[in-house]
Amino acid sequence: NAGVTQTPKFQVLKTGQSMTLQCAQDMNHNSMYWYRQDPGMGLRLIYYSASEGTTDKGEVPNGYNVSRLNKREFSLRLESAAPSQTSVYFCASSDGVTSGGLETQYFGPGTRLLVL
Amino acid sequence: GENVEQHPSTLSVQEGDSAVIKCTYSDSASNYFPWYKQELGKGPQLIIDIRSNVGEKKDQRIAVTLNKTAKHFSLHITETQPEDSAVYFCAASWYNNNDMRFGAGTRLTVKP
Numbered sequence: 001n002a003g004v005t006q007t008p009k010f011q012v013l014k015t016g017q018s019m020t021l022q023c024a025q026d027m028n029h030n031s032m033y034w035y036r037q038d039p040g041m042g043l044r045l046i047y048y049s050a051s052e053g054t055t056d057k058g059e060v061p062n063g064y065n066v067s068r069l070n071k072r073e074f075s076l077r078l079e080s081a082a083p084s085q086t087s088v089y090f091c092a093s094s095d096g097v098t099s100g101g102l103e104t105q106y107f108g109p110g111t112r113l114l115v116l
Numbered sequence: 117g118e119n120v121e122q123h124p125s126t127l128s129v130q131e132g133d134s135a136v137i138k139c140t141y142s143d144s145a146s147n148y149f150p151w152y153k154q155e156l157g158k159g160p161q162l163i164i165d166i167r168s169n170v171g172e173k174k175d176q177r178i179a180v181t182l183n184k185t186a187k188h189f190s191l192h193i194t195e196t197q198p199e200d201s202a203v204y205f206c207a208a209s210w211y212n213n214n215d216m217r218f219g220a221g222t223r224l225t226v227k228p
Contacts (some may be wrong), residue, residue, distance in 0.1 A: 004159070031214055042122075042205055042218035043160070050214050058215055059117070090159050104150065105216065107159030 001026050004108035006091050012114045013081045021076040021111050023091030031094045032074035033058075033105060034066060036087040043090065049074055081115045088112050118143040120208050122219025129196055130227050137222045139206035140188040146208040149182060149189045154203045154221075163204075164191070196226045 007022045025032065030051045035043040035058075045058030049068040063085060065077045074093075078085060092105040119142040129135050141149075147168035152160035166173045166180045166189065173180050177196075182189040193200055203223050209216035 033214070040125075040220055042120075042220045043207075044218070045215055048214045056214070059217070092159075104162055104165065107152075107161065109157075109159050 003027065004091055004093055004106055006089075006108040006111050008111060009109070010112045012116065013078075014116050015082060017081050018077070018079050019081065020078075021089055021091075021113075022073070023075065023108060024073045025091075025093040025106070026072065027093060027106065028071070029093035029095055029106075030071070032068065033092040033094075034064070034074070034076045035090045035092065036060065036085075037090060037110075038087050046076065046089075081113075083115045086113060086115045117215070118146055118208055118210075118217040120206060120217045120219045122206050122222060124222060125220065126223045126225075128225045128227065131196060131198060133196055135193045135196055135200070135224055135226075137191045137204055137206070137224070138188060139190070139208075139219050140186075141208040141217075142187070143208070143210065144184075144187065145210045148209050148216075149180070150207050150216075151178075151180060151191050152205045152207065152218075154205065156202075160205055193224075196224075198226050198228050200224060201226045 004025045033048040034046040044060045047066040049055045052071045067075045089111045091108045094105045122139045150165035153163045154160045177194045179192040203221045205221050206219040
């Protein structure tokens with residue numbers, strides 16, 4: 001099993017450009033998450049999908065949109081990138097509350113995004 | 117919402133010594149407390165977790181303690197090794213809530 005995979009690994013954007021970060025998991029998990037990691041601030045939840053067909057806002061959703069394409073895939077879109085969105089983005093998945101409240105999250109390797 | 121504070125931000129120990137990282141949380145409804153280890157250039161990896169119905173959990177050299185009254189929990193690493201060097205994150209969430217909140221992280225350095 002590959003676990004959680006993310007593409008791309010690195011990306012440089014200019015202010016105002018758009019892009020989509022891709023995430024896929026092969027663990028048959030119900031829930032998927034997008035976080036951003038900034039120095040000294042830990043991980044902050046952007047959006048999550050508790051199950052296929054549902055998405056919800058996390059702590060810092062402004063400037064982002066998400067799509068739960070199917071059970072395996074969860075994408076994060078930046079419609080108009082801003083320098084404040086320079087960060088490392090992590091996707092994660094878990095069995096989720098629909099499987100008895102198992103909240104353990106498994107993380108991908110991350111996407112490093114620089115917005116100029 | 118939940119707020120998690122983590123201390124210290126950096127910790128340096130000699131190989132073989134113990135390391136302790138502490139976290140406090142604000143929401144008394146939180147009942148799940150995982151700890152993650154992040155190595156350079158990689159995603160966080162779960163190393164141990166504890167639920168509110170127990171006060172302590174051990175896994176070889178790693179242990180976590182939880183004090184629900186005081187709303188704090190700690191990670192204890194004994195007999196530290198250089199490969200324990202990494203950034204460690206604590207987190208807190210409550211049942212049926214996918215919104216897990218993380219501490220800011222502790223950079224642990226184990227000197228040979």
